[in-house]
Amino acid sequence: MLTDATYTARRLHVLGEWDAALAALGPVTEPELRAEIAVDRWFFRIEGHEEAEKAVAALDPESPTAHLLTGRLAYSRLLFRHASRPDDRAVAEAAYRAAAESGAKSGDDTVRAWAEYHWAVLLDNIDEDPAGAVPRYERALEIATRSGDGYLESYIIRHLAPHRPPAERLAMLRRSLHLRAALGARPQTVAAQALLAEELPEDDPERAELVRAFRPGAEELRIGWLLSEN
Structure with a gap:
């Protein structure tokens, strides 16, 4: 059963009230959720990178969440050209590979799909390698649609859409918008x-x-x- 603090933090997170969500959790409650919120705040606002990095460092380094968030931090530094590090590209791919392998080994399709998606985005936006990215998007999308995970689907089709013909592209972008709004x-x-x-x-x-x-x-x-x- 969720505690009141966890429920409040999750709802505030969905609304983009990242500061309030972190305050609702307090300094030691739900470390994985705290790290996810801190990384999202950094990604959307491009601020609070140090706090996000500390929150991820507090996690079990072998956990799937730690792998995914480590990859996202490295990727976002490259994407935003903000304090990027020489090994960010390698760190991001290694983290996504580890998360994908963890999901496959444990049978957790959701973890595997998020890892495949983020790996595809890295290939797409940083390497400009659509041939490598599209199959990973499609593998992640198959899992998302099979499981009925509209949130994950909204992310995948947003990035897969540019690789589709114009009419299909617009239909995918509209669906992504509608899923997120819903x-x-x-x-x-x-x-x-x-x-x-x-x-x-x-x-x-x-x-x-x-x-x-x-x-x-x-x-x-x-x-x-x-x-x-x-």
Whole structure:
């Protein structure tokens, strides 16, 4: 049974209220959840990297969560060109490989799917290797759809969409947006609105409406990369 603090922190996390979520947990409660929230705050706001790194370092280094979050930190430093380290590329891939192997060994398909997804994003966005990325996206998507995990699916199809023909691409981006909105995942919904707007023609009324919708949310949540790009 969830404690009140854990339930509150999880709900605040979904809403993008990362500072309040961490405060609700306190300094020692739910270390894996604390690390996930801290890494998400860093990724969306591009702030609090040191706290995120400390939270991940407090986990069992062999746990799947530690592997995934270690990979995400290394990847994001490369993506944002923020205090990147010479071994970040190798660290990210090793972490995702370890998480995928852990999921396969334990039979935890969710862990394996997240690892495959993040590995694909690394290949896609850092290496610019779609031939290597797409099969991993597709393996992760098969697990997500089979298990009915709409949250995971929303992430995968957001990144798989650019590799599809235009009509399918827009359909996938809309589905990603709808899945996130239905789950109440506010930061992810705002990001999905921004990406769909970017893909639509400049004179499309839907594009203008999406821009009007996402900008206030991005400003309120201080989503750094959305504010810098728009």
